[in-house]
Structure formats: structure tokens, C-alpha cells
Amino acid sequence: MFDIKDLYQEIIVDHNRSPRNFGVIDDADKILEGFNPLCGDKLKLYIKTDGQNINDIAFDGTGCAISIASASLMTDAMKNKSIDEAESLFNEFHALITTEDKFDSEHLGKLTVLAGVKDFPGRVKCASLCWHTLRSALVGDNKPVTTE
Amino acid sequence: MNKKNNIAEIQNQTEDFDVEKFRKDFPILHQEINGKPLVYLDNAATTQKPKSVIDAIEKYYQKYNSNIHRGVHTLSENATEAYESARLKVKNFINANSTKEIVFVRGATEAINLVAQSFGRNSLSKEDEIIITELEHHANIVPWQLLSQQTGVKLKYIPINKDGELVEPEYKKLLNEKTRIVAVGHISNALGTINPIENIINMAHEYGAKVLIDGAQATSHTSVDVKKLDCDFYVFSGHKLFGPTGIGVLYGKENLLEEMPPYQGGGDMIKMVTMKETQYNDLPYKFEAGTPNISGVIGLGAAIDYVNKIGLENISVHENALLNYANQKTSEITGLKFIGTAKQKTSILSFTLEGIHPHDVGTILNNEGIAIRTGHHCAMPVMEYFKIPATSRASFSFYNTYKEIDALIEAIEKCKKVFS
Missing domain, CATH: 3.40.640.10 (Type I PLP-dependent aspartate aminotransferase-like (Major domain))
Structure with missing residues (x-):
């Protein structure tokens, strides 16, 4: 049996209540929407890059606590990261929420609070929506992302 | 006092309806989910099947x-x-x-x-x-x-x-x-x-x-x-x-x-x-x-x-009583808003909780053994009308009990505690 507090840790509740980097970047060079048709979660990412580095990143939209907190924590973690670093963080985060594999928790930092999602298979998509959107914006085909 | 009388009245209306007897016909209902007795309130999605x-x-x-x-x-x-x-x-x-x-x-x-x-x-x-x-x-x-x-x-x-x-x-x-x-x-x-x-x-x-x-x-x-x-x-x-x-x-x-x-x-x-x-x-x-x-x-x-x-007449009397009971009990929860308040209604309770997304409600309720549906219920134009992305929906069937509704209320209070 899981303790619900393992999923809804204080940091998650806090980032849901007051999401960081919530809003629009007017001169963003990449704007991309992510949508989870199953539950209706809708996020939009605004990214300002110089081609190699993420200089600024923000998001807006609606979603559950997991998806909002995940986007809030992700955007915090992505600021001033290179696109290569973003890609490797994506892979580590994906491992964090889907497998038992070891991951570098020091590297992931605060993002590890989302590890509890692993025990709630129906909620993995909530945590990963913003990440898939980010990846598509940075290295993918920049097409709107749906988790289905 | 008045409210209490009402609830007693509601329960009396259906005391002839032997829910416990009918529940025995449904093997699936007798199990624990996450260490708690299963409370199945997702009957609008699908109903459970009797042994027959x-x-x-x-x-x-x-x-x-x-x-x-x-x-x-x-x-x-x-x-x-x-x-x-x-x-x-x-x-x-x-x-x-x-x-x-x-x-x-x-x-x-x-x-x-x-x-x-x-x-x-x-x-x-x-x-x-x-x-x-x-x-x-x-x-x-x-x-x-x-x-x-x-x-x-x-x-x-x-x-x-x-x-x-x-x-x-x-x-x-x-x-x-x-x-x-x-x-x-x-x-x-x-x-x-x-x-x-x-x-x-x-x-x-x-x-x-x-x-x-x-x-x-x-x-x-x-x-x-x-x-x-x-x-x-x-x-x-x-x-x-x-x-x-x-x-x-x-x-x-x-x-x-x-x-x-x-x-x-x-x-x-x-x-x-x-x-x-x-x-x-x-x-x-x-x-x-x-x-x-x-x-x-x-x-x-x-x-x-x-x-x-069983008879659909008997079923509908019990379900209406359940709905009335649930309506009364949930209306006492601060921050809970009913979505869908038609005069003619069947035993479906769609609601939102202030500051808590329905998906989180669903997960927390599940942890208490309670199955409800959360989301847009394949009726996105309805959500659009109410300007909400989703609701939490508890839907009752004749095999549900007042005790199960009490468990629902308690779990909703728990959601509020998690997010307080």
C-alpha cells in the first residue's frame, strides 16, 4: 500500500499552489502545446533559446497537481541549461518516473520528488506531459504533443 | 436537527430494500483495494456483473x-x-x-x-x-x-x-x-x-x-x-x-x-x-x-x-434515496461545487473541489479504496459550457450503500487535507 503523501509531497503541493515560471514569454522563439486528451490537461511551453542554450522558459495552462508541479519544477531546472543538457535530463527524468533503474538523484535535484508517480501508473503521463512537450520543442519536430 | 431528520427519513424510505443481500450477488464487490474495502462508485462508466x-x-x-x-x-x-x-x-x-x-x-x-x-x-x-x-x-x-x-x-x-x-x-x-x-x-x-x-x-x-x-x-x-x-x-x-x-x-x-x-x-x-x-x-x-x-x-x-x-421500480427508489443522501452530505463540504443540478436527475454526482484538480481527487480516493471517474466523461462540450476541464463523478447503483457514501465524504475531506 502506498502512502498518498509519497505522491503528494510538500514540494509538489507547493509548486501546484504557486507554480514557478507560470506565464508567457513574449519574445519566445519556441512555443509549443502539450495535451493529454485522456484528462484534458493542457500546457503551453514558451522557450527562449540562442540556438544552443535555454535562456528563459515559462509555461501556462491547466492540469492536475502532478502536471502543474512537474512543469513548474521542470522549467526551474531548465533555466540556463544547454539543449544537450536538457536532453540528458529528459532521459534521467523519464527513468525516474518509469523504472526502478538507478538515476543520479544529485543531478535531478528537486525533480526527484516526482519519483512517487512510478507507483501510480495512471499518473505517469501527468508528470511527463511537459517533458515530452519540451523535447518536441527542442529536438523533435516541434509539433503539438499529445500523450495518447 | 432538521437535516438529521431528513437523512433518517431518506434511510427509512428504503429499509425494505435489502442491499446487503443483493451485494452478495456481486463477487467483485467483496475485496480490498489499497487495504480498504472497495467502494465502487463508477457505475456510469460500467456496472459490475452479478454471479448469474x-x-x-x-x-x-x-x-x-x-x-x-x-x-x-x-x-x-x-x-x-x-x-x-x-x-x-x-x-x-x-x-x-x-x-x-x-x-x-x-x-x-x-x-x-x-x-x-x-x-x-x-x-x-x-x-x-x-x-x-x-x-x-x-x-x-x-x-x-x-x-x-x-x-x-x-x-x-x-x-x-x-x-x-x-x-x-x-x-x-x-x-x-x-x-x-x-x-x-x-x-x-x-x-x-x-x-x-x-x-x-x-x-x-x-x-x-x-x-x-x-x-x-x-x-x-x-x-x-x-x-x-x-x-x-x-x-x-x-x-x-x-x-x-x-x-x-x-x-x-x-x-x-x-x-x-x-x-x-x-x-x-x-x-x-x-x-x-x-x-x-x-x-x-x-x-x-x-x-x-x-x-x-x-x-x-x-x-x-x-x-x-429486483425490479427497476425498487432500484430507482433506492438509488434516488442514495442520491438525496449524498447530495445532503456533500453539500456540507466547503469548496465542493455540484456540476449538474437538474430537477430531474439520476444517481450521478458530478462535482469540483476548489483548488484541487479532479485527477488528484481520483487518485486520493482510489488510495482509500474508492473508485470514481474523473475527467471530461467523453462529454467535452459539457465541460466547455461550465468552463471547467473536468469533474469528479460518483455514480451510484442499487448495490451501493449509505455507508459507502460516508466513506466517499470522508475521502473527499482527506483530499482537502492533502492539499491544505
């Missing part, structure tokens, strides 16, 4: 599994007999004129698609109009949108009001001599609103339009008399009526089904096939191409027997 339904399906596979309508051997005769006697049960259940009017399909969704394609595609054009409502499940929207793309037929929506009821005067305005089909849900899956289908049918008929009623949410709560309603088509799914998944019913007036071309071609729907042409089978077989879901039909027949034994 499970046994009927098992017996078919253990004793007389065989194809129907063709074999001369005993197993095939037995299977055909069971299949066709289930059709008779369905006919009696909804009071159709004849078993020719009962077509077995995969579910309500397929039935609506069948009508849209077979009835609509061949007879409608861009001069014609179809009326549906903002309250519909996607299953009663998308098939008509597809038909509209194919034929140019115009699609119009009856709007809803803040209680989640259809605005009848607006319906009157939408109707005209171009209206060919009116397709309306009997009961809203997202909100529980019971629509005034008698009026809707009568008004449509004044303009010569045909009416399809989507009864997916209705047949487990209220008795349906298609003759009295005078609807042209009525569709429902077996799995929402304590039967198996993958089986449903299309009722259609015989003269209409007779005129409609087949929906799918294949075995069983033909009388004679030559390399040049095919002579189609009689009703209802014309619409049942291929080997059907035999065990599903037999299971549905057993489900109807089970419901008849």
Missing part, C-alpha cells in the same frame, strides 16, 4: 459453445436457442413490438454509428438538418459529425442551462421542416440529467423527423417502453446494465429498419449470394453480419433476468 451473468457466460463456453443459425448439431441448436431467447428478453425489456426490431451490436456507440450510416448516409443531403444537444456523450456527437462531413447535412445543438438541463424553447426554435433526425441522450452520463424525451420525441414527430434516443445511461435506472415513447430508434449497452462488455442493442421501428440498407456485409446477413449479387436476410439478421458476440448476448439476457427479478 458470469455463470451464464461460463456455462455457454463450458457446455454449448457453438456457432449459431447454421449448425444442425445439438450444441448449435442450444446456442441458437439461447441467443434468440435473449433477443426475446430484450424485446420484452423495452416493450418493442417484435424481435425483428432488436438488433445486437457491440454497444450503444456502434448502434448510433449504424443508424447514422445506414439511415442517414443514404437519405440525407446538405438541405437537411440533424439536431443533437450540448449534453451528449461523444458517441452521440461524432457519428453525426462524420455524417455531416459525408453528406453535408447540417448539425445543430440544443443548448443547456446552468443546471445542466436542455433549454426546451431553444429546441423548438431549432426544429423545422428540414429537421430529419433528432438524436438525444435519455440521461446525461456527465451530469445525470434526465431529459424530457417524451416531449422531444413528440415535437420532432410534428415535423416528421425521426428520433434516436441514446439510452446508455438509462436502462439500469429506469424502465423503458419504446412503444409508449414512440421513439424511432433506442440504443443501449449491455455492460452498463450489469451485462458483459462488447454487446449492445439497437432498437428500431420495423418499417425503418426494413427500408435501411445493411451496415456491414458478411455471413449471416444474407439469404443468397451469387457472384453477381446478394439477397439480404430478413430483420434483424440483415444487420448482424458475421458471427456475433454469442456469449455477450447470453450474458445480456441473464442481466435482464437479474434486473427484472
Whole structure:
């Protein structure tokens, strides 16, 4: 049996209540929407890059606590990261929420609070929506992302 | 004091209804989820199956599994007999004129698609109009949108009001001599609103339009008399009526089904096939191409027997009492807002909690052993109207208890604590 507090840790509740980097970047060079048709979660990412580095990143939209907190924590973690670093963080985060594999928790930092999602298979998509959107914006085909 | 009296009154109303006895008929209900007794409140998504339904399906596979309508051997005769006697049960259940009017399909969704394609595609054009409502499940929207793309037929929506009821005067305005089909849900899956289908049918008929009623949410709560309603088509799914998944019913007036071309071609729907042409089978077989879901039909027949034994009248009294009790109890929760407050409602409680997303509510409730549905309930236009992405929906069946509603209330309070 899981303790619900393992999923809804204080940091998650806090980032849901007051999401960081919530809003629009007017001169963003990449704007991309992510949508989870199953539950209706809708996020939009605004990214300002110089081609190699993420200089600024923000998001807006609606979603559950997991998806909002995940986007809030992700955007915090992505600021001033290179696109290569973003890609490797994506892979580590994906491992964090889907497998038992070891991951570098020091590297992931605060993002590890989302590890509890692993025990709630129906909620993995909530945590990963913003990440898939980010990846598509940075290295993918920049097409709107749906988790289905 | 007053409230307490009310609750006692509600409980007294149904003390003759022996819930605990009926619960014993449902093996699935007696288990723990996450260390807590299962509280199943997702009956609008699918209902649980009594032992008699499970046994009927098992017996078919253990004793007389065989194809129907063709074999001369005993197993095939037995299977055909069971299949066709289930059709008779369905006919009696909804009071159709004849078993020719009962077509077995995969579910309500397929039935609506069948009508849209077979009835609509061949007879409608861009001069014609179809009326549906903002309250519909996607299953009663998308098939008509597809038909509209194919034929140019115009699609119009009856709007809803803040209680989640259809605005009848607006319906009157939408109707005209171009209206060919009116397709309306009997009961809203997202909100529980019971629509005034008698009026809707009568008004449509004044303009010569045909009416399809989507009864997916209705047949487990209220008795349906298609003759009295005078609807042209009525569709429902077996799995929402304590039967198996993958089986449903299309009722259609015989003269209409007779005129409609087949929906799918294949075995069983033909009388004679030559390399040049095919002579189609009689009703209802014309619409049942291929080997059907035999065990599903037999299971549905057993489900109807089970419901008849308890009586839909008794079921609806108990469910209404549950809904009243839940309404009273939940209205005391601060931050809880009901979505869907129609005067005529079935036992569905759709709500939002201030500052807590329905998905989080669903996860926390599940951790307490409580199964509810969270999301848009395949009724995105309804969510759009209320300007919300989703709701939490508890939907009750006759096997639910007051104690389970108490557990729901307690778990909702827990959600608030997690997010406080």
C-alpha cells in the first residue's frame, strides 16, 4: 500500500499552489502545446533559446497537481541549461518516473520528488506531459504533443 | 436537527430494500483495494456483473459453445436457442413490438454509428438538418459529425442551462421542416440529467423527423417502453446494465429498419449470394453480419433476468434515496461545487473541489479504496459550457450503500487535507 503523501509531497503541493515560471514569454522563439486528451490537461511551453542554450522558459495552462508541479519544477531546472543538457535530463527524468533503474538523484535535484508517480501508473503521463512537450520543442519536430 | 431528520427519513424510505443481500450477488464487490474495502462508485462508466451473468457466460463456453443459425448439431441448436431467447428478453425489456426490431451490436456507440450510416448516409443531403444537444456523450456527437462531413447535412445543438438541463424553447426554435433526425441522450452520463424525451420525441414527430434516443445511461435506472415513447430508434449497452462488455442493442421501428440498407456485409446477413449479387436476410439478421458476440448476448439476457427479478421500480427508489443522501452530505463540504443540478436527475454526482484538480481527487480516493471517474466523461462540450476541464463523478447503483457514501465524504475531506 502506498502512502498518498509519497505522491503528494510538500514540494509538489507547493509548486501546484504557486507554480514557478507560470506565464508567457513574449519574445519566445519556441512555443509549443502539450495535451493529454485522456484528462484534458493542457500546457503551453514558451522557450527562449540562442540556438544552443535555454535562456528563459515559462509555461501556462491547466492540469492536475502532478502536471502543474512537474512543469513548474521542470522549467526551474531548465533555466540556463544547454539543449544537450536538457536532453540528458529528459532521459534521467523519464527513468525516474518509469523504472526502478538507478538515476543520479544529485543531478535531478528537486525533480526527484516526482519519483512517487512510478507507483501510480495512471499518473505517469501527468508528470511527463511537459517533458515530452519540451523535447518536441527542442529536438523533435516541434509539433503539438499529445500523450495518447 | 432538521437535516438529521431528513437523512433518517431518506434511510427509512428504503429499509425494505435489502442491499446487503443483493451485494452478495456481486463477487467483485467483496475485496480490498489499497487495504480498504472497495467502494465502487463508477457505475456510469460500467456496472459490475452479478454471479448469474458470469455463470451464464461460463456455462455457454463450458457446455454449448457453438456457432449459431447454421449448425444442425445439438450444441448449435442450444446456442441458437439461447441467443434468440435473449433477443426475446430484450424485446420484452423495452416493450418493442417484435424481435425483428432488436438488433445486437457491440454497444450503444456502434448502434448510433449504424443508424447514422445506414439511415442517414443514404437519405440525407446538405438541405437537411440533424439536431443533437450540448449534453451528449461523444458517441452521440461524432457519428453525426462524420455524417455531416459525408453528406453535408447540417448539425445543430440544443443548448443547456446552468443546471445542466436542455433549454426546451431553444429546441423548438431549432426544429423545422428540414429537421430529419433528432438524436438525444435519455440521461446525461456527465451530469445525470434526465431529459424530457417524451416531449422531444413528440415535437420532432410534428415535423416528421425521426428520433434516436441514446439510452446508455438509462436502462439500469429506469424502465423503458419504446412503444409508449414512440421513439424511432433506442440504443443501449449491455455492460452498463450489469451485462458483459462488447454487446449492445439497437432498437428500431420495423418499417425503418426494413427500408435501411445493411451496415456491414458478411455471413449471416444474407439469404443468397451469387457472384453477381446478394439477397439480404430478413430483420434483424440483415444487420448482424458475421458471427456475433454469442456469449455477450447470453450474458445480456441473464442481466435482464437479474434486473427484472429486483425490479427497476425498487432500484430507482433506492438509488434516488442514495442520491438525496449524498447530495445532503456533500453539500456540507466547503469548496465542493455540484456540476449538474437538474430537477430531474439520476444517481450521478458530478462535482469540483476548489483548488484541487479532479485527477488528484481520483487518485486520493482510489488510495482509500474508492473508485470514481474523473475527467471530461467523453462529454467535452459539457465541460466547455461550465468552463471547467473536468469533474469528479460518483455514480451510484442499487448495490451501493449509505455507508459507502460516508466513506466517499470522508475521502473527499482527506483530499482537502492533502492539499491544505
